[in-house]
Amino acid sequence: MSALDPSVIVGVVGAGAMGAGIAQVAARAGHRVLIQDARAGAADAACGRIRADLDKLAAKGRLSPEDAAAAGGRLVPVEATADLAPAGLVIEAIVEDLDVKRALFGALEAVVAPDAILATNTSSLSITAIAAGAARPERIAGLHFFNPAPIMALVEVISGLATAPEVATRLVETANAWGKAPVRARSTPGFIVNRVARPFYAEGLRLCEEGAADPATLDAVMREAGGFRMGPFELMDLIGHDVNAAVTRSVFDAYFGDPRFRPSLVQQELVAAGWLGRKTQRGFYDYRPGAAAPAARDLPAAPAPRAVGIAGDLGPAAPLADRAAAAGLSVTRGPGDGLIRLDGATLALTDGRSATVRAAETGIADLVLFDLARDFAAAPRLALAKADAAPDTALAVAAGFVQALGKRASALADRPGLAVMRTLAMLANEACEAVLQQVAAPADIDRAMTAGVNYPQGPLAWADAVGAARLLGVLAALQAETGDDRYRPSAHLRRHVAAARPLSV
Template identity: 40%
Template structure:
């Protein structure tokens, strides 16, 4: 295959919904000529009117000068037929997510545009190779996956099909930068980077809820305030809407031939059928009144501190943090080799549930409460406690009072391998590692795509490094040992780097270019 020199100045956009309009907006502002086409002619005029209003609003707010606003709008024109896209250097489709419809469109475009025109799909879940398979020349078909709303979501995935010309992808990478976006490059695999990596938060959050461990609101509170994410899994699902997110979950699961890591939840399937889609319908995992999320209030912390507390020595660093909190609360520390008969028993498992931690150390499960020490306990915005099925109400309430004594809110959950934050974060890191292992994208692009596309505080690989790859590996191995679920098997990328003391962001050393020759 001979690479061509693709120069892009005129862009055709097929489909004038939210995505098509957003792409048109950033292209026009970048000085490109934009031609809009839609099978509904009225939609083209509506899209141009929308852009005119948007540019005028940005000008009124001082975010766009008037000359540039007028020039951008002048760059946009409508096309009444596909044939009017003949002079385009690039055509981006942003139409319905149906393979046969996209293939038919690209076959028609091939009869209209020149051989130097790149054909790009904004698909979020379909194979670029499959879309290109319907074309006479599949080499110029590239994935160009923007995120909604396009002007604000500053990342775009450039996806190479198996028969794609790298020069076409290179041209779209350059174009993305020209339009003020950050491009990341991915192989043609289900979910590409962002939707693939996003399975960790959503599917694991749903699994936690499905096991009856905690409520939707409590899971969100833990992921936001303890783990530091901007949104919890159910707030995120409400924002994206289940009619969008659930089909993507099913699509990725089936495209990976029922890979257990991506198993969808009947929770979202049932709620989708019931029309509880999220913010846009006024009710999802939360209710929305005048667009405002209605969150159930948390109960007040109990009063009544324990007389003495014994803390497991299984994880010394975690024990040290717990002992510090006990001292600050003015509670006596039981320093015996085994707990005294009247002491509250605190364990700090990583990946195990409270029951396994109690049995492993031959502890009285009725007095055992576990605390999640994955994130710092001192200065925390939230702490999470976990009980065994045998833990008494008195032990639970005493532990709650103790760890809330300094005013930090505490969430008490039912027994769960890996609490909430541990298992969700470990799953996020593990899936990110597997994306790197499969060479779907570079480690740098994986973290960049996730931070920009999902708004996570760190990319999955950097997050694993921050918490410690060996600790993440321990959590996954312990979860796997308890549940036997292949969902929690560690990625080879994670296991090898944890064992060698390498950063999860580091490619294989032999693949790193250096000037030194052997």
């Protein structure tokens, strides 16, 4: 099935930032766009803003003046729902209220053609529930753009229980024709992104609650070791804690209190205080004029080790050995359990156990764990945590090794799984649950998380690169040490590890 022809008129209900952004995308794709809003003058104002944005793009050379003028000329403000009758596709971007959306679709059904598609931009409400009162629920689907719609590539195309397959396919092809990156999803709480992304925030908040490190240090570790564009705390400050907490609670409630989605008391306190992030100038960070910029805590400079012994296979951390040799350190290799032996410290990649538990079980008295990095060769920072019984000097020796490789070192309190490894394990696990529950295909989940929230790699492909069996072990260790069912491994993950099949295909 092909995309909607540009001759098909598109209606947009809701002239706020999201509705205006969607209208701009459709107009640039060649459609005549009818914009309607219940607020007097809102549709006219939105058309003016969109035309101004198009002119700015033309001034920057990103769009020709002719194309900007043509797209602006295709925008038509209208006053009433009845004026949307010529539209072959109507996209609503109004308030997130189920009853209000149902009423709107009922009114639209009374005026548009029988074959017109009705789409909702909802980010949280059930498509099935929105369509439940419709005369023709099969033509209603989700078309979830991400803000700002003209810039963000991802569009989630969501099918409710009654959505006709050909309607979803037409929307996928239309989103492609509009230059977007569409993914298919089944209507379940959070769809793809708002569900699979929950551990990114939740594990950051949990680490903060556990006193693993201050937010600035954890953010730096997630950016500089994990490769994420923003750390969880700065991202929540940007989103707004009221918004982020509401989405978390909505997903938690929709999944009947599943502990994987448990809200955070730390974030609840911020909301109660009115510290909502950037928009109130206080959140995890202070944005008031004159406030000090947040800074990660680095371990002090320490001497480089005289010799480095690589015992066995370091797994994804193997580039550290090559980096050490390139830095001029004396490196020897031999058999072993994946350890880096220094004079005064033994380093190991976290396997989900805390350093204290792992030291007790292995008898390594000077054990220091290091966290996962997205790219061990290029990462500018690594996080370290020492066993409780290990001497303080072991952490200094480990820091000297990391610094000799040209990286900054940050100390975390000894918490199971550390930060990047723990977060990746939970992201991959949630993605596995979404595949298991037939919410979306693996490729669509990975595409959604890279195109929608700028993850450095899709969680399933990243899990394959690190090793699904390794992450299964991390989750099992986290569940055993914390006793928290939030870390229970997905049956989908278990099956794929048992069969040695990749998760991302």
